[in-house]
Amino acid sequence: xxxxxxxxxxxxxxxxxxxxxxxxxxxxxxxxxxxxxxxxxxxxxxxxxxxxxxxxxxxxxxxxxxxxxxxxxxxxxxxxxxxxxxxxxxxxxxxxxxxxxxxxxxxxxxxxxxxxxxxxxxxxxxxxxxxxxxxxxxxxxxxxxxxxxxxxxxxxxxxxxxxxxxxxxxxxxxxxxxxxxxxxxxxxxxxxxxxxxxxxxxxxxxxxxxxxxxxxxxxxxxxxxxxxxxxxxxxxxxxxxxxxxxxxxxxxxxxxxxxxxxxxxxxxxxxxxxxxxxxxxxxxxxxxxxxxxxxxxxxxxxxxxxxxxxxxxxxxxxxxxxxxxxxxxxxxxxxxxxxxxxxxxxxxxxxxxxxxxxxxxxxxxxxxxxxxxxxxxxxxxxxxxxxxxxxxxxxxxxxxxxxxxxxxxxxx
Numbered sequence: 549x550x551x552x553x554x555x556x557x558x559x560x561x562x563x564x565x566x567x568x569x570x571x572x573x574x575x576x577x578x579x580x581x582x583x584x585x586x587x588x589x590x591x592x593x594x595x596x597x598x599x600x601x602x603x604x605x606x607x608x609x610x611x612x613x614x615x616x617x618x619x620x621x622x623x624x625x626x627x628x629x630x631x632x633x634x635x636x637x638x639x640x641x642x643x644x645x646x647x648x649x650x651x652x653x654x655x656x657x658x659x660x661x662x663x664x665x666x667x668x669x670x671x672x673x674x675x676x677x678x679x680x681x682x683x684x685x686x687x688x689x690x691x692x693x694x695x696x697x698x699x700x701x702x703x704x705x706x707x708x709x710x711x712x713x714x715x716x717x718x719x720x721x722x723x724x725x726x727x728x729x730x731x732x733x734x735x736x737x738x739x740x741x742x743x744x745x746x747x748x749x750x751x752x753x754x755x756x757x758x759x760x761x762x763x764x765x766x767x768x769x770x771x772x773x774x775x776x777x778x779x780x781x782x783x784x785x786x787x788x789x790x791x792x793x794x795x796x797x798x799x800x801x802x803x804x805x806x807x808x809x810x811x812x813x814x815x816x817x818x819x820x821x822x823x824x825x826x827x828x829x830x831x832x833x834x835x836x837x838x839x840x841x842x843x844x845x846x847x848x849x850x851x852x853x854x855x856x857x858x859x860x861x862x863x864x865x866x867x868x869x870x871x872x873x874x875x876x877x878x879x880x881x882x883x884x885x886x887x888x889x890x891x892x893x894x895x896x897x898x899x900x901x902x903x904x905x906x907x908x909x910x911x912x913x914x915x916x917x918x919x920x921x922x923x924x925x926x927x928x929x930x931x932x933x934x935x936x937x938x939x940x941x942x943x944x945x946x947x948x949x950x951x952x953x954x955x956x957x958x959x960x
Contacts, residue, residue: 777857
């Protein structure tokens with residue numbers, strides 16, 4: 549088959565499925581994206597460049613759509629060049645978030661398209677208004693509703709959609725749900741797995757060392773920001789570190805902002821460090837920034853308690869991989885997380901905005917050996933039952949077969 553993938557950040561959500569297709573050695577795979585350092589032999593990358601735009605005259609509520617429309621136009625021009633060169637895909641697969649797919653049905657009207665629907669924004673009942681520390685006034689509601697313009701235009705294509713969790717599916721209007729297939733995502737269980745040796749060895753990240761006799765609390769997010777509970781985690785540090793002199797904490801994440809508001813100056817890490825200056829032993833807390841995947845896995849495997857916090861928002865890949873690594877997880881008690889965590893079986897739930905309760909729950913996981921062992925075993929068992937990457941790939945194959953009518957090949 550001829551596959552066309554589209555995602556501004558190659559390979560996006562599709563790395564494992566691309567590897568699966570490449571292993572079959574019978575597909576022609578083209579991937580449209582912006583330039584980056586990633587590569588995958590066997591996948592033909594076709595790059596586009598999105599220019600910086602001056603948009604002072606564009607209404608603030610329309611800026612997301614303005615960007616999406618421009619991106620859709622550039623991707624369509626790129627696709628037209630492909631068509632003129634003789635490439636006509638049997639299926640188009642991509643992420644709807646940035647508008648890249650919107651014009652492609654005009655170029656290949658007979659080609660089925662499978663688009664990733666990640667999140668439907670609402671002014672009530674999810675992330676907006678969840679955190680009283682950052683109130684949202686009604687005058688911002690139109691801006692939030694306008695963030696669904698690309699979602700709605702993508703649904704109007706009358707093509708095929710996918711989303712990875714039940715909670716994400718429930719965010720969409722009832723009329724839209726029938727167009728979106730639930731296709732759970734998995735983890736590489738052969739890579740993300742417990743390491744029995746991890747607690748018997750010294751973990752070194754740069755000059756920061758965690759010795760076998762010490763306890764380690766891990767916290768991982770793409771960027772250190774309130775949307776992923778960074779402020780709550782920071783405010784739990786004084787109690788955690790004072791109660792456990794043998795405790796060290798590693799908080800992985802960059803200083804950019806993925807979700808939510810930026811500060812007028814500086815980073816959220818700097819802001820929280822200033823707020824808590826002198827209230828905890830900073831020598832026992834490491835902020836390594838974004839780390840290599842190898843270090844990230846070693847951190848999860850060595851962790852004595854792993855904290856995962858988020859607003860009611862899309863659950864991170866790191867939660868799935870922490871489960872697969874058999875972490876003892878303390879996670880925010882929001883619906884998107886409760887789809888993965890059963891309290892007392894494969895993790896503990898904690899109020900996402902309550903530092904005192906977070907510290908209490910983490911300390912319980914650290915001090916109750918039987919509970920810790922139970923949560924670790926439960927996490928790995930859950931991953932084996934529900935997060936097997938082979939199941940995700942099989943579901944993807946089945947969906948592609950359904951919408952194209954092509955036979956599904958057995959795994960190579």
